Each structure stands twice: as C-alpha cells, then as structure tokens.
Amino acid sequence: MDSLIPFTTSGSLVDCVDRKMLVVLRDGRKLQGVLRSYDQFANLVLEDTVERIYYGDVFAETWKGLFLIRGENVVLLGEVDLDKEDDVPLQQVAWEELVPIHREEIAAKKKREETKAKVLFEQKGFCKEGGEGDGY
Amino acid sequence: MSEGHGAARESSLGEWPRSTLPLSLLNAAQNKPMLVELKNGETFNGHLVNCDNFMNITLREVYQTNAEGDRFWKVKECYIRGSTIKYLRVPDTLLDAVKEEQNRAREAGRSARGAHVSGAGNRGRGMPQRGRGAVRGGPMRGGRGRGRGM
Amino acid sequence: MDKPKREAILDLAKYTNERIRVKFTGGREVTGVLKGYDQLLNLVLDEVEENLQTESDADPQTRKLGLVVLRGPTITLLSPVDGFEEIANPFAQQE
Numbered sequence: 001m002d003s004l005i006p007f008t009t010s011g012s013l014v015d016c017v018d019r020k021m022l023v024v025l026r027d028g029r030k031l032q033g034v035l036r037s038y039d040q041f042a043n044l045v046l047e048d049t050v051e052r053i054y055y056g057d058v059f060a061e062t063w064k065g066l067f068l069i070r071g072e073n074v075v076l077l078g079e080v081d082l083d084k085e086d087d088v089p090l091q092q093v094a095w096e097e098l099v100p101i102h103r104e105e106i107a108a109k110k111k112r113e114e115t116k117a118k119v120l121f122e123q124k125g126f127c128k129e130g131g132e133g134d135g136y
Numbered sequence: 137m138s139e140g141h142g143a144a145r146e147s148s149l150g151e152w153p154r155s156t157l158p159l160s161l162l163n164a165a166q167n168k169p170m171l172v173e174l175k176n177g178e179t180f181n182g183h184l185v186n187c188d189n190f191m192n193i194t195l196r197e198v199y200q201t202n203a204e205g206d207r208f209w210k211v212k213e214c215y216i217r218g219s220t221i222k223y224l225r226v227p228d229t230l231l232d233a234v235k236e237e238q239n240r241a242r243e244a245g246r247s248a249r250g251a252h253v254s255g256a257g258n259r260g261r262g263m264p265q266r267g268r269g270a271v272r273g274g275p276m277r278g279g280r281g282r283g284r285g286m
Numbered sequence: 287m288d289k290p291k292r293e294a295i296l297d298l299a300k301y302t303n304e305r306i307r308v309k310f311t312g313g314r315e316v317t318g319v320l321k322g323y324d325q326l327l328n329l330v331l332d333e334v335e336e337n338l339q340t341e342s343d344a345d346p347q348t349r350k351l352g353l354v355v356l357r358g359p360t361i362t363l364l365s366p367v368d369g370f371e372e373i374a375n376p377f378a379q380q381e
Contacts (some may be wrong), residue, residue, distance in 0.1 A: 025222065027177070036231060038155065043158035043191075047231060066230060068158050069223040070191065073175065174362075176313070181377075186295040198365075199376050208376055212369030215296045220311070220362040278372055 010042040010071070016079055021046070023069065024076040028106070030054075032080060040069030053102040060090045060098035078132065156234055161253050162224065164234045170195075171225040172216060177203030180216065191218025298323045301366060306331070308356060309363035317367050318354065327358030 005011035016035050023031045023046060033049030046067040053060055120126035165184045172180045172193065182195035198211040301320045308329065309315045317333025332350040 026175075027222070028169055037158060037161070039157045039159065045156065045158050045161055045231070047228075064225065066226050068226060069163055070218075070221050073222045104262045188295045192295060199373075208373050210369070210371050210373050210376075211365045214363060217362045260360035 010038055010040055013077070016077070020080040020082060022076070022080055025069070025073050027073075027112045031064065031067065031069075032049065032061075034062075035077075038071075039108065042074060042077075044069040044071065044077070053095075053098055054090070054099050055097055055098055055105060057089065058093045058098065060093050060095040062095040098102055098123045144168075156231070156238070158159055159189060159191065161226065161230060161234060162191065162193075164237070165226045168227050168230060170227075172221045173224075174216070174220045175222045177222075178222070179205075179209075180214065182211075182214070185213065188218075191221055192216065193218065193221075193224075212261075294325060294327075296364070298329075298332055305333075305367040307363075307365050307367050307370060310356075310360045311362050312360075316351065316354070316356075318351075323355075326360070327359070327364075328360055329356040329358070330354070331356060332375075 005014065013035070017037065020032060021035045023033070023044065025031070030052045031046060031049050033046035034075055036045040036047045038044050046069060049067045050061045051063040051064050059110060088119070117129055121128050162184075167183055168187065169181070169183050172182075174193070176178075179201045180195055180198050181201075182198035185194040185196050187193045192215070194213065194215050195211075196213045198214050200209040200211050200214075201207070298320065300331050301322070303319060305317055305319050306319045307315065308331070315337045316331070316334050317337065318334035320329060321332050322330035330353070334354040335348040336351055336353045338349060
C-alpha cells in the first residue's frame with residue numbers, strides 16, 4: 001500500500017502498529033498482542049500480550065502483558081482479523097489443563113527430531129544440524 | 137502527489153512517536169523489574185540497572201532459571217549480551233509512563249525553542265517518512281519530526 | 287534526552303581481583319579471578335575453572351585452566367560468584 005516503503009524491510013510494519021498481531025517465535029511460542037512499536041531490526045513492542053498453546057482442536061491462553069521481542073527471534077508476524085477470530089472452530093480450555101499435554105507434545109517432537117537427525121547423519125550421509133534444530 | 141503520501145503515512149504512525157522505539161522502552165525500564173528470556177531458554181528475573189543500544193543489559197537482584205525451568209539460582213547482579221536475548225517482559229505500566237514522559241519533554245522542547253520550531257516544521261515533517269522505513273537514530277528523543285505535535 | 291550509551295554499561299573495575307562467572311556462546315561456563323579487561327569485554331582471568339556439563343547434571347564437575355584470556359565477543363553472561371547460589375523455586379507461590 002505504501003509504495004515508498006519496501007515491503008522487504010521492517011518499514012512494512014507501519015500499517016501493523018496499533019493492530020492486534022500474532023507473533024510466532026523461533027522456539028515455537030505463539031503470542032498475540034497489540035503491536036505498539038518496532039525498529040529497523042524488527043524488534044517489537046507488544047502490549048496486552050497473551051500466549052496461546054494449541055493441541056488438536058483446543059487451545060488455551062495466558063496473560064503475559066508487555067513484551068519487548070528481539071526481532072531476530074520472530075518467525076512470523078501476522079495481523080489478527082478481529083471480525084473472524086471468533087469464528088475459528090477451536091475450543092478454549094484452562095491453561096493449567098493444557099500445559100502438561102503441550103509440554104509432552106513438545107518433548108515427543110524433540111525426541112522424534114533427534115531420532116530423525118541421528119538416522120540422517122548415520123545412515124543417509126547428511127550433516128548434523130547446528131544444534132538449534134528448529135528448522136529456521 | 138507525494139505530499140499526500142506523507143500525510144497518510146504520518147497519521148498511521150503519528151500518535152506513536154519514534155521515541156517509543158523498543159530500545160527507548162528498554163531505556164525507560166531502568167530500575168524496573170523485568171523478565172529476560174535468552175535464546176537458549178534460560179530466564180532472568182531482576183531489576184534493570186543499565187542497558188545500551190546493543191540491548192546489552194545489566195540486572196541486579198536476579199533469579200536465574202534454567203531452560204527446563206526446574207533449577208533456580210540467586211544472582212546479585214549480572215551482565216547479559218544483547219544478542220543472546222529472545223525477549224524481555226516489562227511492567228505493563230511502562231508504556232504509559234514513557235508516553236507521559238515524552239509529552240512532557242515535547243512540551244518543554246517546544247516552549248524552549250519557540251518560533252524556531254515552526255520554521256523547521258516542514259523539514260521535520262519530511263524526514264520521518266524515510267526514517268520510518270529504516271528507522272535510524274535510535275532512542276534519541278526530541279529529534280526529527282518531533283515539531284509537529286499530535 | 288537519554289545519554290547515548292557510548293561508554294560501557296558494565297563497570298568491570300569493581301570485579302577486579304574478585305571471582306566472576308562467565309558464560310560463552312555455545313554454552314561453556316567458567317569462573318575465575320578477574321585480573322584485567324578492555325572495552326571490548328576481553329577479560330583476563332586467573333585460577334580459572336571450567337564448569338563442565340552444567341544445567342543438565344546435578345553434580346558439578348570442573349577442570350582447571352589457570353590463567354586465561356577470554357574473548358569479549360564470545361561472552362554472553364557475566365556475574366560475580368559472590369552472592370551466586372542455587373535456591374528452591376522462588377516463584378512457587380505465584381504459580
């Protein structure tokens with residue numbers, strides 16, 4: 001929309017300021033909050049932030065407040081459509097209820113990835129991943 | 137017409153002066169409690185002593201937690217390299233505090249500079265357009281484009 | 287308005303001849319007595335001990351490294367050993 005600002009720079013975030021945004025971090029965390037400011041590194045200030053976790057067709061969220069996110073840890077930043085966000089057919093459950101399940105899922109995934117990396121390295125001639133192993 | 141562009145853009149960011157930049161917010165968090173999570177998952181709960189434009193920080197009275205979240209340490213003070221940080225959580229009230237502080241500073245600056253400002257106003261108006269794409273200048277307040285109030 | 291942070295935000299002078307803990311990118315961790323430093327955070331530590339396999343294992347193992355120069359750019363964390371202790375979950379009541 002603003003042709004003078006290249007969409008490949010953090011300048012393209014102008015239109016996202018004061019909007020409710022979804023932020024996905026490299027570690028897989030999903031945050032939703034209002035983008036209040038940013039800089040040339042796409043460091044973000046996120047207000048009234050909640051963290052969400054998902055499992056199957058349920059989700060849970062917990063209040064986190066004001067964030068300053070270092071830009072390099074952001075994988076995805078997207079505007080939440082306020083008109084449609086309530087149409088998402090997911091059921092909300094209590095945070096405490098979902099956390100243990102979510103943790104288990106992460107642990108299982110980590111184990112799967114480790115096994116996969118091991119096979120790829122030992123049998124398929126692939127190199128070892130850097131260690132972060134998050135695919136980003 | 138380029139002037140039209142400028143106006144549209146100005147309104148979209150106008151109420152958020154650049155001095156609320158992430159690093160300005162961090163600056164304003166000095167002596168405030170905060171939670172810092174590093175990329176490796178370790179977290180540090182403490183009061184911010186100092187920070188710089190690399191996001192390097194020093195904390196005091198710190199509780200350190202390992203990435204698994206099952207071991208804890210008390211640390212009197214510590215220095216953390218900015219490049220290792222994932223995010224910082226700061227008090228919710230900080231944003232309002234910074235805004236108020238900025239308004240005060242702006243008012244003070246305007247009355248101090250007087251008529252001089254209105255002359256520079258047009259120039260100041262042009263600058264942020266470029267600056268917004270690649271925001272430079274860091275958290276220095278009272279800089280470009282501050283002349284146009286809100 | 288705010289001072290441009292040109293000067294170091296960490297005054298290492300106060301740690302001179304004191305034992306400090308340093309973590310590096312990659313996860314290594316050492317403690318040693320601070321003998322010297324520069325603006326780039328390069329450090330000279332004496333009586334250095336590397337803490338092996340921290341975090342994961344409860345029993346601490348160390349190896350002695352003696353007098354060491356630490357490269358500033360690889361340092362991620364620095365804190366005095368004095369006042370550093372493992373404690374029980376301080377957030378237990380809140381969560």
